[in-house]
Each structure stands twice: as structure tokens, then as C-alpha cells.
């Protein structure tokens with residue numbers, strides 16, 4: 047149980063969201079204590095910050111005269127040692143200061159510095175009344191009769207002991223979600239605190255720490271042990287409402303909360319606190335939810351584990367999927383990674399027996415039929431306005447039958463570039479090494495990388511010619527072409543341009559609803575239309591520019607393309623109709639399409655894994671990427687060269703390879719020039735041992751003309 051606070055502790059170690067490698071020391075005011083895990087206000091420089099107490103002691107290396115005093119605790123919130131440990135692991139793994147990781151993953155409303163006047167009692171969003179748990183729950187929606195392979199998977203998860211990672215591998219519609227629900231049901235049925243907690247260190251039973259947060263203590267059941275909790279991570283905010291509803295319907299007696307960034311600050315804080323208090327037992331969230339404070343976590347599920355949005359950008363570039371596995375290990379619980387197209391890292395671990403493979407080989411639902419996958423050879427059937435003849439025919443027939451079609455093109459706008467026919471002027475972005483796309487809607491040129499926007503010029507800026515043409519295809523242009531071809535058809539478009547912001551989200555929802563209701567004949571869109579939606583009437587899917595990915599330099603591009611094509615194929619034939627997926631390509635004989643035609647992820651993965659093994663690429667090596675941004679490319683590359691020189695002579699560098707500094711694939715972005723330097727090691731531990739000695743040298747070197755530099759462990763695009 048909880049240790050008595052030692053009255054002798056005079057100093058507290060506090061982590062703060064500032065770039066300091068170590069926790070900061072503060073003097074504890076006489077007559078007060080500093081509980082580990084407590085949120086406190088502390089002075090740093092001239093400002094007051096929110097910090098978390100991570101230690102207290104009798105001695106400090108800081109001179110007494112330079113020590114500052116610990117401020118007041120905030121909000122009565124106390125984080126558990128396990129939570130701190132998770133954050134510390136993540137910070138060490140990604141080579142960021144502990145506080146720069148731990149503070150930002152808390153809901154913003156909980157880490158706001160109270161006003162300096164201090165007399166006003168905290169009235170921040172913390173004192174929200176959570177929605178009450180229904181007293182007499184409506185009867186639960188029944189689970190379907192499970193198929194054997196689903197039952198086997200659920201039994202395996204439920205029977206596991208301690209840390210147990212699973213890969214649940216099954217095509218879209220094979221019933222993975224039912225397996226999650228089944229496994230969740232088994233966890234929720236277990237007794238709270240069924241086992242003693244000998245593995246909990248020190249005062250770790252965070253659930254028993256009285257929560258003094260106003261409005262959130264539970265007067266009905268003081269000290270009641272919270273029930274088991276389940277964390278379910280999903281890649282897309284778009285998908286959380288559907289899944290939330292499904293969870294609530296299946297488990298009406300258990301509180302479900304969602305955690306994602308489009309909640310209001312108050313909603314997010316309230317949901318987070320319910321998870322922290324143990325009141326919420328099912329926590330559904332996007333990537334940052336992997337850091338939710340969960341006193342009684344018993345199962346983690348990561349749906350669509352291969353999805354790139356589990357990787358954070360900006361701030362600490364963590365992988366929520368990888369941290370979920372680590373969290374499963376720290377907690378000693380099962381973790382289920384689900385996918386139809388697992389990441390090759392995960393697949394390899396399953397092949398090597400490190401993850402247990404659970405396979406759903408058949409599609410589950412009412413006679414869903416696998417679509418026929420075909421390629422259209424653009425060399426033989428060139429595209430006219432983006433569409434080759436065989437695809438036009440297929441769409442024509444689909445409309446004639448009164449069925450629905452999806453047309454997928456991963457470029458928004460009207461055309462990727464605007465061009466002058468007289469002088470070859472092209473619409474370059476002034477800030478980036480790329481073109482500004484032509485958007486006919488709004489008559490704008492827009493850079494999709496930096497956001498630069500300008501009105502479409504009336505005439506060529508170089509020669510005055512008025513005949514400017516969009517080159518290539520974007521969603522707007524495809525929509526226009528389809529309308530011209532079939533004026534009577536009901537055509538809708540979904541991409542980021544018409545679905546952004548709060549109103550945009552509604553528009554997207556309305557457009558998806560219209561497709562579901564059968565009020566749309568052809569839906570055109572970007573990747574947004576490929577995910578999760580259960581369109582029952584779709585029998586034809588056209589894919590327009592797969593080749594962009596096929597020829598990309600990034601070695602993960604084929605893996606992503608395969609995943610997206612499988613996903614898009616999963617939208618077809620969901621009500622058991624015969625259906626087709628037609629992919630336009632100049633490379634119809636690429637092995638990727640062969641594996642796709644057989645719908646064989648295994649064949650594709652096998653080929654990719656062999657290629658990566660031979661070429662010494664991940665998952666057979668471990669990587670970190672150092673990037674630097676400067677005013678000029680020379681400055682960025684020069685900085686990286688110096689960094690590279692610093693590694694020579696380090697004993698740890700013999701186990702790693704440090705490559706040459708090179709420009710990033712998109713070297714100039716938003717008026718900055720960027721270079722990168724890759725570090726690689728066959729063994730993960732060697733990579734980290736090297737970074738541990740090398741990065742401090744880089745910090746000491748100062749900035750040397752670069753605006754900023756950063757390290758990314760396990761980079762996903764290089």
C-alpha cells in the first residue's frame with residue numbers, strides 16, 4: 047500500500063515541458079509534502095509552468111542559493127508510478143526529455159497554469175459532472191453467433207497469461223471487430239482485482255489514491271475497486287462515433303469514453319478523468335490515448351495496426367502502436383493488433399513467433415463476396431481525362447444496373463499543376479520544391495505541402511498568354527469528367543478540401559450517409575473514402591493513380607499501396623453482389639498486382655520481406671533519422687556533416703552505420719531547406735546506445751546556423 051511520505055524529503059524532482067534533459071530540483075516548502083505523480087506549479091526562468099513530481103529526496107546537487115521553491119499542487123490530480131514509467135520509457139526510447147513527452151500527452155485543460163492571483167479556486171473544466179452510468183441498463187445488443195475461427199481467437203486471447211501480443215490477421219469484413227468485442231466481454235466479466243497485485247511496485251495501486259478532483263469523486267461507492275479496463279486504439283477520428291455506438295450498444299452496463307483531438311477541451315478532460323478514475327471501463331481513442339491514465343488496464347486492442355496515423359508528427363514522433371505493445375508488456379496483459387494488411391514489422395514478428403498469429407480466413411458477414419481485382423494497362427488503353435475505356439465501360443454498366451461505384455484518386459484539387467501552353471511556365475510553389483495544385487473550385491493555386499495559396503492568374507505571369515491548362519488529374523477534375531459523361535448520375539466528392547473544419551466534418555458525414563442511403567451513384571474521393579465504411583451498394587471501384595506510389599523512392603511505398611488497395615477493395619461487394627476493382631496502371635505486371643489479384647497478403651509480404659532481408663532494410667535493421675532545417679541547403683547539410691564527424695571515434699559507433707548527409711526528398715518546404723542523415727544498426731540496443739552518447743554531443747555543439755534539428759527513431763518515411 048502507499049508508503050508514508052517521508053517528512054524528511056526536502057527536495058522534489060519535477061518534470062516540465064521544457065527542453066531540459068533531466069528533471070528539475072525544487073525546494074519543498076516547510077510543512078508541505080510533494081507526492082510523486084502530483085501536478086504542481088513551478089517557476090522555470092521567468093515563467094510558471096505545470097510540472098509533475100517524479101521524485102523527492104533529502105539531497106540535491108543544486109546549490110541552495112539557486113534552488114527555487116515548489117508551487118502549489120494543481121487540481122488534486124495524481125498520476126500513477128506506472129503511468130510515469132510508461133512516459134519515461136517512451137521519452138528514453140524516442141530520445142526526448144521526459145517532461146517534453148509526459149506533459150503534452152495530458153489533456154490541455156488539466157495542465158493549464160492557474161492564474162497567478164491564486165486566490166480564485168480552480169474552476170477549470172475539471173469540475174464537470176460526467177454523464178451518469180445508466181442505473182438499469184437497456185438489454186445489450188446480442189453478439190452474432192461466432193464462427194469457429196472467431197471463437198478460437200477470443201478463447202486464445204482470454205486464456206493468455208501476462209504479457210501476450212497477438213496479431214489478428216483477417217481481411218476487411220472477416221469479423222475482427224467481433225473478436226475485439228468478444229475479448230472485451232471476457233475481460234469485463236472478470237472480477238476487479240481478481241488477482242493480488244504482487245507485481246505492482248511501491249504505492250502503485252493508483253486506483254486507491256483518493257481522487258480529490260472536484261465533482262468527480264463517487265459518493266455512491268467510496269473506495270470501490272474499479273472494474274477492469276480496456277483500451278481500444280483506432281487510427282481515424284471519423285471511425286470513433288460508429289465504434290463508440292457499437293461498444294455502447296454491446297456493453298450498456300459499462301461506461302465507454304472516446305479520447306481524440308476533435309473533442310472540446312472540457313469533453314476531453316472529462317473523458318480522460320473518467321478513465322483515470324476507473325469509472326470508464328472501455329476507452330476508445332486515437333493515438334495519444336495510448337498515454338491515457340488507466341488504473342486497471344487489462345486488455346489493449348489496436349485496430350488497423352498498420353495505419354500510418356498511429357505515428358505522431360510534430361512533438362515527439364512516437365508510434366502509438368509500438369508503445370501500445372510496450373504498455374502491454376509493462377502492464378503484463380494481452381495486446382491484440384488487428385489488420386488485413388499488417389505492417390511488415392508486425393508480420394515479421396508474427397512469423398518469428400514473437401507475436402501469436404490469429405487468423406480469420408473467411409469473410410464473416412451475410413455472404414460478402416470478394417471482388418475480382420483487375421488491372422487496366424494504360425499503355426494499351428490510354429486514359430482520356432483520367433479514365434481509360436475499360437473503366438468507363440465498367441462505370442457505365444454499374445450505373446445501368448442501378449448499383450454504386452467508387453472512384454479513388456489520391457490527389458485533391460482539379461489538377462496537380464497549372465501550365466502555360468506557350469512558354470512552359472508551371473505553377474511552382476514559391477516556398478517549396480513542388481508545384482501548387484490548381485483548384486478550380488475557388489479559382490486558386492494551392493500548395494498542399496505548405497498551404498501557400500494564390501488566385502489563379504488571368505494570364506501567364508511570364509508571357510501573358512491567357513491559355514493556361516491544368517495538367518494531370520485531381521478529384522475535382524475527375525468529378526467534372528464524370529458529370530460530363532453521365533449528366534443524369536448522382537455524383538459526390540469527398541476529400542480534405544470539402545470536409546475540413548467542424549462544418550466539413552458534418553458535410554463528410556452527410557456525404558457518407560447519402561452513399562449509405564443509396565442517394566449517390568458514384569463517389570469520387572481520396573483515401574478518406576477507403577476506410578472502414580460499410581457501403582452496401584458498391585460493386586465497382588476504380589483506382590486512378592496507383593502508379594505514383596508504385597514508383598516512389600520510399601521503400602515502404604509498395605506496402606502502403608498494397609494496404610490501401612486491399613482497403614479500397616474491401617468497400618466492394620459487401621452485400622454479396624459480384625464486384626470488381628479496376629486499377630489503372632502502366633505496370634500491370636508488377637508482382638504487387640499479382641499478389642493483389644490473388645488477394646494474398648501473405649504472398650506480397652513474403653516477397654517484400656525477402657527483398658528487405660536481402661537489402662538490409664527494416665525490420666532487419668533499426669533506424670533513426672536526424673533532420674535539420676536551415677535557411678539554405680548548404681547550412682543544413684553542413685550542420686549534418688559536423689554531426690556525422692562527431693560520431694567518429696565514439697566506441698559505440700562501431701555497431702552502427704552513419705550515412706552521408708543528403709537533402710530530404712522534399713528539400714525545400716515552407717521556405718526552409720532540409721537535410722537528413724540516417725543512422726542504422728542491426729541491433730536495436732546498439733542504435734540506442736549510440737544515440738545516448740551522440741545526441742548530447744549534438745546538443746552541446748549548438749545550432750551552428752540551423753533553425754532546428756530533430757531525431758526520429760523508427761522513421762516511417764526516409
Ligand code: ADP
Nearest residue numbers: 190191192193218219220221222223224410411
Ligand atoms: P472487420 O472488423 O474484420 O472488418 P466486422 O467485425 O466489422 O469485420 O464484421 C463485418 C460484418 O460482419 C459486421 O456487420 C459484423 O456484424 C458481421 N459479423 C461478424 N462476425 C459475424 C458472425 N460470426 N456472424 C454473422 N455476422 C458477423
Ligand code: ZN
Nearest residue numbers: 466469506509
Ligand atoms: Zn507563358
Ligand code: ZN
Nearest residue numbers: 475478493496
Ligand atoms: Zn509550398
